[in-house]
Amino acid sequence: MHFEGIIPAVxxxxxxxxxxxxxxxxxxxxxxxxxxxxxxxxxxTMGEAGSLSADERRSVVAAVARAAxxxxxxxxxxxxxxxAASIAFAADAAQAGATAIMLLPPLGYRGDAREIEAFYRAxxxxxxxxxxxxxxxxxSGTDMAPALIARxxxxxxxxxxxxxxxxxxxxxxxxxxxxxELEVLVGGxxxxxxxxxxxxxxxxxxxxxVAPRQCVELWERCRAGDLEPARAIYHxxxxxxxFDMTPKLVQYFKAAMDEVGLTGGAVRPxxxxxxxxxxxxxxAAVAALREPARA
Numbered sequence: 001m002h003f004e005g006i007i008p009a010v011x012x013x014x015x016x017x018x019x020x021x022x023x024x025x026x027x028x029x030x031x032x033x034x035x036x037x038x039x040x041x042x043x044x045t046m047g048e049a050g051s052l053s054a055d056e057r058r059s060v061v062a063a064v065a066r067a068a069x070x071x072x073x074x075x076x077x078x079x080x081x082x083x084a085a086s087i088a089f090a091a092d093a094a095q096a097g098a099t100a101i102m103l104l105p106p107l108g109y110r111g112d113a114r115e116i117e118a119f120y121r122a123x124x125x126x127x128x129x130x131x132x133x134x135x136x137x138x139x140s141g142t143d144m145a146p147a148l149i150a151r152x153x154x155x156x157x158x159x160x161x162x163x164x165x166x167x168x169x170x171x172x173x174x175x176x177x178x179x180x181e182l183e184v185l186v187g188g189x190x191x192x193x194x195x196x197x198x199x200x201x202x203x204x205x206x207x208x209x210v211a212p213r214q215c216v217e218l219w220e221r222c223r224a225g226d227l228e229p230a231r232a233i234y235h236x237x238x239x240x241x242x243f244d245m246t247p248k249l250v251q252y253f254k255a256a257m258d259e260v261g262l263t264g265g266a267v268r269p270x271x272x273x274x275x276x277x278x279x280x281x282x283x284a285a286v287a288a289l290r291e292p293a294r295a
Contacts, residue, residue, distance in 0.1 A: 001073060001100055001130045003161045003183050004201050005038025006215045008208040009046035011254055012060055013265045020056055022063045024263035028209075029067035031262060035212035038202065040064055041102060043077040043093070045139055046206050048250060051268040058092040065097025075132060079104040079140070083122040090127035100130040102163065102204075105142040113148050117155060124158045131158050136165040136187060146171060150178035163187040163204050164195075167245065172198040189244035193234045196222035206249060207241050209264075210256040211289055239285035248274065252282055259286045 010032075013024040029040060042064040043049040043057050052060065057076075065074045076093035078101045080086040090101050105111065106119050124131050133152060137143035144152075149162050164171050165187030172195055175184050185202040186195035192203050196219065208215040214233055221230035243252035251274050254264030259282075267273065274282065 001160065002201070003039060003073065003075070003100075003132060003185055005203075006036075006208050006212065006219050007039035007041055007073075007075070007185070007202055007204045008032050008037055008212060009041045009044045009204055009206050010060075010064060011206075011209055011250065011257065011264060012043075012047045012052065013254075013263045014268065018266075018268070020052075020059055020063075021263065021265065022059065024265070025060065025063045026067040028257070028262050029064055032208065032212045033068065033071055035208075036216045037072065037208060037212055038216075039073040039075060040068055041075045041077060041204055042098070043089075044102065044204075045077075045136075046209065046250060046253065047077065048268055048271075049077050049079070051271075054088065054092060057089060058096050061093045061096035061098050068097075073099045075100045075102050077102045077134075078123065078127070079107060079134065081107040081109065083119055083126075086119075086123045087126040090123060090129065094127065094129055098129065100132060101127055102132040102134050104134045104136060104140040105144060107140055110142050113151065116142070116144065116148065117152060120152055120159060121156050124156050127158075129158065130160050131156070132161040132163055132185070133159055134163045134165070134187070135171075136163075139165075146174040146178045149175055149182070153179040153182045161185060161201075164200075167191070169194040169198055172200050189241035190238060192218065192237075192241070193222065193230060196230075197227075206244050206253045207237055209253050210240060210260055210262070210286075211237060214289065236288050236291050239288040243282070243285065248278070252278070252285075255279065255282050256286050259283070260289075
């Protein structure tokens with residue numbers, strides 16, 4: 001399995017009663033597929049996985065897999081504080097139709113290299129699915145350096161990719177040099193162009209929840225070496241992309257989805273809706289998406 005191209009980190013819509021809005025989720029996924037995305041992540045940070053029960057997480061994966069209908073990989077986030085919890089999430093995801101899993105280091109505990117390797121190995125061996133390691137120090141509290149990622153890739157056969165979200169684009173060539181067998185994906189939305197130019201194979205992105213066609217075009221332009229048009233697209237995406245590296249990324253992207261005709265909707269506590277000032281910032285960012293291309 002390859003993790004190339006544009007992979008939206010899918011949001012989880014809720015109905016007025018606070019339950020998962022499965023039809024809306026399937027419609028959103030259909031729109032992303034029509035735009036040409038190359039994969040889908042369910043139950044990641046953007047999907048509010050931490051606020052979902054095990055049954056709800058299974059329902060989300062099933063809906064995304066049903067809508068994808070085998071056209072693209074469906075990657076399920078299975079991050080948790082213990083191997084047992086992640087293994088259970090992975091088993092549920094596989095039964096629901098996931099074709100791969102994505103995993104942070106153990107949540108709530110800054111393990112050493114030996115402990116992190118044991119954690120990943122336990123989940124990988126139990127899951128039996130291709131595994132994308134997820135390096136996001138802000139989310140997990142652990143920053144996996146290139147040397148550690150290379151160690152995991154060398155010793156865990158099913159670990160085949162890494163989503164790099166440290167915010168340092170220099171990590172991409174460093175990981176590639178240390179572990180050339182691994183696919184490296186951009187995990188932060190406001191350095192995607194830099195990441196592609198550094199050699200990233202793909203982009204796990206919240207911006208694609210809002211502007212999937214522009215993200216696909218950015219990827220295609222970069223692949224073709226058409227950097228001037230790529231920069232013009234990126235200029236329009238960046239105001240929205242910068243919200244990805246804030247604590248309120250879910251609120252911003254869900255609200256932006258509503259503004260462009262997709263279903264974002266409400267968030268679950270402890271998240272609260274955007275303030276009026278934050279909504280003004282969002283409106284300006286969405287307006288930038290509609291700016292004409294620069295000559």
